[in-house]
Amino acid sequence: MDHSEYREALDAYKQERLPVVLTAAEAMDLLGVGKNTMYRLLKSGELPAVRIGHSWRLTLEAVEYFLCNRS
Numbered sequence: 001m002d003h004s005e006y007r008e009a010l011d012a013y014k015q016e017r018l019p020v021v022l023t024a025a026e027a028m029d030l031l032g033v034g035k036n037t038m039y040r041l042l043k044s045g046e047l048p049a050v051r052i053g054h055s056w057r058l059t060l061e062a063v064e065y066f067l068c069n070r071s
Contacts, residue, residue: 007067009030009032010064010067014060020061021057021059022059023056024049024058042056049062
């Protein structure tokens with residue numbers, strides 16, 4: 001996927017009124033990345049998130065920022 005396709009996917013998710021807080025699985029779908037890549041981004045801090053118990057939670061804004069600023 002190129003940047004414009006990611007932007008279209010993000011806009012489609014927004015139209016569905018995504019919750020402000022996403023699970024790692026929801027963010028994976030939105031970013032189009034696999035499980036290993038997602039957890040690498042989370043653990044490295046490249047994609048800001050918090051752990052609640054054994055689960056990761058991310059804000060929609062963090063995902064948008066990541067999409068707009070990645071190379």
